[in-house]
Amino acid sequence: MWYECKIKYRKTDDTGLQKMATEPYLVDALSYTEAESRINEEMSAYISEEFKITNIKVANFAEIHPFENCDRWFKSKVSLLAYDEESGKERKTNMYILLQANDVKEAFDNTTTVMKGTMGDYSIPAITESPIMDVFPYFSGEEGELEQMERFNALKASKPEVAAEVEDHMEFEPAAEEATV
Structure with missing residues (x-):
C-alpha cells in the first residue's frame, strides 16, 4: 500500500x-x-x-511507474469501461496511476504505454502534475527483487537530457511600414 x-x-x-x-x-x-x-x-x-x-x-494510486529521463511526477486518472450485462449499461471504474514525465503530453503518452496491455476499453479523462517529490518503493531484499529495485531507482533517478540551444541563422527582410490613410 x-x-x-x-x-x-x-x-x-x-x-x-x-x-x-x-x-x-x-x-x-x-x-x-x-x-x-x-x-x-x-x-x-x-x-x-x-x-x-x-x-x-x-x-489512492493503483500503480506507480518511473520513466527514464523524466523529472516530474504526474497523476493520471484512467477510466476503465466495462459492460454490465445485468443492467445492460456501461460502467466506468476509475483508477489513478502515478508516473514520471516532463510535461502533460509526455504523461499522456506514458499513460498510454502503461495501459497498452489492457484488454478492455479505457479513457484518460485527466492528467495533473503531482506535488510528490519522490517515491520510495518497498523491496524485501530477496535476490530477484534486488534487480527490480535497482531498475526502478535507476529509472526514476535518470535526468532529462538538456537540448542544446539551437542558433537561429535565418535572416528576414525588415517589414515594410504600412502607410496610414
Missing part, C-alpha cells in the same frame, strides 16, 4: 535563503507505523537538518 507522507523542513532556495518547506513523498509500506519508520529512514539520507512528519495518509 502506498502512503503519502508530508515532511516539513528548512530548505535552502536558489538564492541561498533558508525557508520552511512542506513537501509530500510517497512510501510503500504495510501500515502507518511502517510508513513513518520508512520515511524517517529515507529522509535522513537526504536531509541533514531536523525535519518533521506533518501528515501520513493512504494514497
Whole structure:
C-alpha cells in the first residue's frame, strides 16, 4: 500500500535563503507505523537538518511507474469501461496511476504505454502534475527483487537530457511600414 507522507523542513532556495518547506513523498509500506519508520529512514539520507512528519495518509494510486529521463511526477486518472450485462449499461471504474514525465503530453503518452496491455476499453479523462517529490518503493531484499529495485531507482533517478540551444541563422527582410490613410 502506498502512503503519502508530508515532511516539513528548512530548505535552502536558489538564492541561498533558508525557508520552511512542506513537501509530500510517497512510501510503500504495510501500515502507518511502517510508513513513518520508512520515511524517517529515507529522509535522513537526504536531509541533514531536523525535519518533521506533518501528515501520513493512504494514497489512492493503483500503480506507480518511473520513466527514464523524466523529472516530474504526474497523476493520471484512467477510466476503465466495462459492460454490465445485468443492467445492460456501461460502467466506468476509475483508477489513478502515478508516473514520471516532463510535461502533460509526455504523461499522456506514458499513460498510454502503461495501459497498452489492457484488454478492455479505457479513457484518460485527466492528467495533473503531482506535488510528490519522490517515491520510495518497498523491496524485501530477496535476490530477484534486488534487480527490480535497482531498475526502478535507476529509472526514476535518470535526468532529462538538456537540448542544446539551437542558433537561429535565418535572416528576414525588415517589414515594410504600412502607410496610414
